[in-house]
Amino acid sequence: MKTLRPRTLALVGGALLVLLAAPKLLPVYQLRLVTEAIIFALYAVSYNLLLGYAGLLSFGHAMFFGVGAFATAVALNHIAGLSLLSAMGLALLTTLLVGLTVGFLLLRVKGTPFSLLTLAFNALFLAIGVKWHTVTGGDDGLSLSAPKLHLGLGVLDPSNGPDIYYLTLVILGGALLFCWRFTRTAMGHSVLLLRENEERMRFLGYNTNVTRLILFVFTGVLAGLAGSFYTLLNAFVSLDAVSIDMTTKVLLMTYLGGTAAFLGPVLGAFFYTYVQDYLSNLTDNWPLIMGLIFIVMVLFAPGGLSGLGKDLAARLKRATTAD
Amino acid sequence: MRKFAIVCLTLALGLVLAAGAQAAETIKLAVMEPLSGNFKDIGDRYAEGVKFAAEVINAKGGINGQKLEVILVDSELNPAVATRKATKLIMQDNVRHFCGGTGSSVAGAMEALGDKHNTLFFTYGMAAASLTGDKCNRNFFRTCASTDMQSYALATWVAQQGFKKVFCIAQDYSFGKEATAAFIKKLKELNPSVEIVGEVLHPLGTKDFAPYVSQIISSGAEVVFTSNWGNDLTLLLKQARPLGLKAKFAGYYLNDDLMVKAVADDEAVIGSVSAEIYMLSIPGQANADFIAGFTQANGFYPTWLRGKAYAATMFWAEAVKKAGNDKVDDVIKAWEGLTYDGPAGKWTMRACDHQVQQPVWIAEMVADNPYFKHAYVGPATMVAPEKISVPCQETGCKGFAK
Secondary structure (H helix, E strand, C coil), X not given: CCCCCHHHHHHHHHHHHHHHHHHXXXXXXXXXXXXXXXXXXXXXXXXXXXXXXXXXXXXXXXXXXXXXXXXXXXXXXXXXXXXXHHHHHHXXXXXXXXXXXXXXXXXXXXXXXXXXXXXXXXXXXXXXXXXXXXXXXXXXXXXXXXXXXXXCCCEECCCCHHHHHHHXXXXXXXXXXXXXXXXXXXXXXXXXXXXXXXXXXXHCCCCHHHHHHHHHHHHHHHHHHHHHHHXXXXXXXXXXXXXXXXXXXXXXXXXXXXXCCCXXXXXXXXXXXXXXXXXXXXXXXXXXXXXHHHHHHHHHCCCHHHHHHHHHHHXXXXXXXXX | CHHHHHHXXXXXXXXXXXXXXXHHHEEEEEEEECCCCCCHHHHHHHHHHHHHHHHHHHHCCCECCEEEEEEXXXXXXXXXXXXXXXXHHHHHHCCCEEEECCCHHHHHHHHHHHHHHCCEEEECCCCCHHHHCCCCCCCEEECCCCHHHXXXXXXXXXXXXXXXXXXXXXXXXXXXXXXXXXXXXXXXXXXXXXXXXXXXXXXXXXXXXHXXXXXXXXXXXXXXXXXXXXXXXXXXXXXXXXXXXXCEEEECCCCCHHHHHHHCCHHHHCCCEEEECCCCCCCCHHXXXXXXXXXXXXXXXXXXXXXXXXXXXXXXXXXXXXXXXCCHHHHHXXXXXXXXXXXXXXXXXXXXXXXXXXXXXXXXXXXXXXXXXCCEEEEEEEECHHHHCCCHHHCCCCCCCC
């Protein structure tokens, strides 16, 4: 904690204040966009722990997001009187089990085979979603009415904009902080080592398969948590949540934001959410423009937005020190 | 720089005020249709119907003195996309009324939104019976026939004609299954001696119907029921005749002129019948006036989907008129039990499940018709609403929560 300087503290404090006051400052629709962006921020950060930190390119992250999303809806629809937090707990447990099963099967593969197998598993889960009509609603999706959350101090209603915003901010914000802490733990460092030199890591006595499995399950559960909130925000879940589109989305967000920095994907998620909202106002062909932005970023700014920011900061510093 | 900022601010403020002023004057109706992709031609035709209805309404001074503004939204046939776009319209532009005809998945998403924001959604095309059955919703209205009603109408016709051997073929998903089950149920009820000589469900997007057609031929069926639509209907009709099938089809969507054009073989459709809530050949002055007006404005006929969407929008407008304002709660109350006498006969909105009670029209496909050079619908005969109605207690709708 000694690394925190007063300026950083002031910055963090200011940001917190703004976030807390957001429902008072923003119109309802903007608040909803922020809520959605926070949800996608966690989704993208969990993805980046795989991609940026461990160097594992997964094309199947939507299966966790989707399982979390559907499990929440199914639990709330079928178990009468289930509380909101228990529904989320059940959803996380389900993603945990899915993560363990899939992770165990993927343990020994790396590189391209890993990517392709995750794609295959995503397709499998999408197919289950389509075919298991009685549970998932198939193409029709599932709607739900989320129960109110009774806290000691008051009642939170997930169908109310500010309430779901605060719930998202606290729980998903907490999860994001936890991720940040995680990257600084011994386990977090061993993940980096996994990316840099797995052979050496094994020589040092680590069981790299276990490290990979833990990371895979951990990021899966985080994505499931994001999915669960996605369902609550919309009061509805459709196959979109488990589709390949949802995987591409997180890939785009993560790359746009930059994989090298922890906050990169957060930036990417906000950027994506807002740009999509803006572009889809102008044209129905917004995915085309989004694709172009992606190509330009990969070609000319492979570090993403966070990379651009760092470049800029470095340049400014150089300019001021040169004076 | 400062000046520029002030100019910008003033401009923005002006725009906001202008938008606000406009909002007070118009009633907004958002049309959620696939306006791109595979089902664009379906969405476009529905949208044309709604737009024409708005033109007619506005030409007569609007609803309760307010102009009707139609907002076209591309749902991409994706509930997540529909939710995102509709949420924005609700929260930012204060849109309260929505309609759409394609994709029961979109309907589910819109029902969820309706619950959350108290918006109204009406469909002129989504047929799944469950939408006004066990999934019925206070904020959801259907102005077209459900699969039950459309299948019942076809069963009534098959029973009247005295056919003894019937074959059923449908797409293998909830809609196809629901349609077939309802058809068989009603047919058995009307004529217990009818024999269902075969029942086939094939995958959506089947390319080769030869195995199914030979199955139909060997079954000795006199008539073939099908709820197929799109390419699955075109290919079925196109391939059946060359393979030697003589039996006629009794189908949901044979009065789709684009489909008949795509089959490009009049002999393949002539003699088969179609059952729909709107077709060009419905008798009466109201329909003649509608066709004349639409054709004059657009240069083509208001076939099938266009007519369905038009009549639906006019019906909704009647409800808003009766309510005296466009507040959702008032419109819901006004619409329940309301009767509308339009181009497709007398429609009544049932209060118990928000399913319209209306006639379904049956017409045989004939070579000589006043509309097209290719075969199209002949004179339409009415199957009365009472004959195809599903009683309230049998729909599965357990009443509205609110």
